[in-house]
Amino acid sequence: MTTEKNIILNHQEITNKIRRIAYQIYESNVNETEVILAGIDQNGYQLANELKTILENISDIKPVLCRVIIDKKNPLNPIETSIKSEDYKNKSIVLIDDVLNSGTTLIYGVKHFLDVPLKQFKTAVLVNRNHKKYPVKADFKGISLSTSLHEHIHVNLTTGKAEAYLE
Structure with missing residues (x-):
């Protein structure tokens, strides 16, 4: 059986979505001097890094990157962050x-950060699938899709070749 690759977002569309999300983050933090961009390891962190660059260019807010390491196969394992x-x-x-x-990774990530008092907590994703196992939502999202449970979304954020596709 051949796996068909359907492009959901091309490089330019991803660039535009990330820029729009950065503006939404800025708008919801307009009175802040600093915002923590906590990217879930790998693609989430890479996305956070790109958002950081845009925020630095469009606002006076100081974005601070934080890498969040979650064992996606065993999310109950301790979560590590690159900042204390x-x-x-x-x-x-x-x-x-x-x-x-499904929301598993995001909900365990949220749970980790709720161990300390926060001023505000939001979530951001590039692609939001509408098949959640947990009551978690993305406050900022690039695109929402209703897909079948058998389909899988891949995101490649390689510079110059970024794309999101459905298999």
């Missing part, structure tokens, strides 16, 4: 991932 909890206490945080599938 004292560094995001009473701050505005945006938890970022590339695709919101």
Whole structure:
């Protein structure tokens, strides 16, 4: 059986979506001096890094990158972050991932950050699938799709070749 690759977002569309999400983050944090961009390891972190660059160009807000390491196969395992909890206490945080599938990764990420008091907590994803197992939503999303449970969304954020596709 041949797997068909259907492009959902091409490089230019991804660039536009990321820029729009950056503006939404700015708008919801317009009175803040700093915002923590907590990217879930790999694509979520890469997306957070791109958002950081845009935020630095469009606002006076200081974006701080935080890598969030979650064992996606065993999300109950301890979650690690690249910055200490004292560094995001009473701050505005945006938890970022590339695709919101079942919501498992995002909900465990949210749970981790709720161990300390926060000023504001939002979530951002590039692609939001409408098949959630948990009651978690993306506050900022590039695109929402209703797909079958058998389909899988892949996101490649390689510079110059970024694309999101459905298999």
